[in-house]
Amino acid sequence: MAQNQAKGLGIIAIVTIPALVIGCLCGFILFFGGAGAANAACGGAAGTANPESVPEGEVGGYSGEQLRNAAFIVNAGAALDLDARAQTIGVMTAMGESSLTVVDYGDTAGPDSRGLFQQRANGAWGSYSDRMDPTISATNFFNALKGVEGWDSLEPTIAAHYVQRNADPYHYEKFWTPATAVVAALTGADAVGVGCATGEWVSPLALDTPGLLITDFYGDRPAYVIGYAYKHNGVDLGTKEGTPIHAAASGTVITTVTDKGASKAGLGNLIIIDHGDGILSRYHHIKTGGVSVTVGQQVTVEEVIGETGNSGRSNGPHLHFTIFTDGKPVTEHAVDPIAFLRDRGVDLCTIPVWERHSVESTC
Structure with a gap:
């Protein structure tokens, strides 16, 4: 109850x-x-x-x-x-x-x-x-x-x-x-999704990227990972540094951070794209010099916007990908990106899963 x-x-x-x-x-x-x-x-x-x-x-x-x-x-x-x-x-x-x-x-x-x-x-x-x-x-x-x-x-x-x-x-x-x-x-009807589609969506990393892994999921992360429990607000996609990051959908770049390459705190270098209707996508831990878009730039779906890295609080090169659906890029307004993309015809669960993930699988 x-x-x-x-x-x-x-x-x-x-x-x-x-x-x-x-x-x-x-x-x-x-x-x-x-x-x-x-x-x-x-x-x-x-x-x-x-x-x-x-x-x-x-x-x-x-x-x-x-x-x-x-x-x-x-x-x-x-x-x-x-x-x-x-x-x-x-x-x-x-x-x-x-x-x-x-x-x-x-x-x-x-x-x-x-x-x-x-x-x-x-x-x-x-x-x-x-x-x-x-x-x-x-x-x-x-x-x-x-x-x-x-x-x-x-x-x-x-x-x-x-x-x-x-x-x-x-x-x-x-x-x-x-x-x-x-x-x-x-x-007897088909099951419905969380929401309805708004244009074409793709995986932020090409699904056929060699060695690509889901290394962690959206949900409650236990304290043993970084010393305290918290809500992991996206999906982690492990890959080698320098892997191209694609815009998951068309939109406008509203935020970039490019000066956190040496920092081991926070989200590191990142990009936020506004797709309209309150939907935002955020891409974390981009490598130093790896952000290739600027604020105000219009991007199209699947356009390369950066390269994966290990900036910020990160234990290895990967992309942390987050979706927000009400215009506020803060954790309490994030949704499960795996479910969000699945409703739009993109199945991240085809990616192999790292056996040591800390958050319960949503695949």
Whole structure:
């Protein structure tokens, strides 16, 4: 059960998110086509499910009554004309709150929280019976989700967080993959991705680079690596120094650092590219003299922008590649670049993995 600061506050009024940081993954559609157009383009067609005929056995680690409750959530979303991505956000959130179980107890953060979404007795979520009813509680969740400005272009865990107000906005992230599997199994539709594509994307290092390895993943890095635990906000691609770095997509260079070649602190020499719609890519640990672009320069997808190195806090030549989706190049706004690129047709998991990686694999 999620430990929310203000679990289920009933955020039914519109939550205003500045346009710069909403992390739109759907381009101009959100602003000129409205939410309905964005849904049609990005989220996949909605499906329906039969709660009385769910798959036998486990799907994504859930089974039986849990899958039946997921079917109620799916159908509540469909009844509101929401798309498959929204349905999946609903299932993901309920997984994170109650493990898809209609629970009749709360926790320290919300002692009065009840039901699939752990909704509180504050008047925003209806009566006790409403909160304990899978269809009504899901409908109330979706109505609150629709009140979040730009919800359909936010990272799923962030969209859920604006409704649930979890203490950790990334709490729901780990439930996205099983939620997509459950929704696909219940509806017979293809699983949806985190977001929708914005033009062509490529791997920042050519996938056929000799000796290329994934040396670490996005996620929680244990303390033994550098002396303290922290969030590793990208994927590490190990390769020899001087390997060409490619722009992962077209965009504008907004930051370069070129004077950290001798430093063994921080990110070292780096490049940040703005791809529009709040999406930024960052390339760390570039070698001295290896940054070949300048601030303000327009780059095209796959254009060589630099060469790999070992600058900054680095234990060997590699590229640390990070993606941000809401215009803020800080760790708490980073997303898993492997999942991000996979949704855009680029599979970094075809790269061999170094057996001594410290962060749990996301491949």
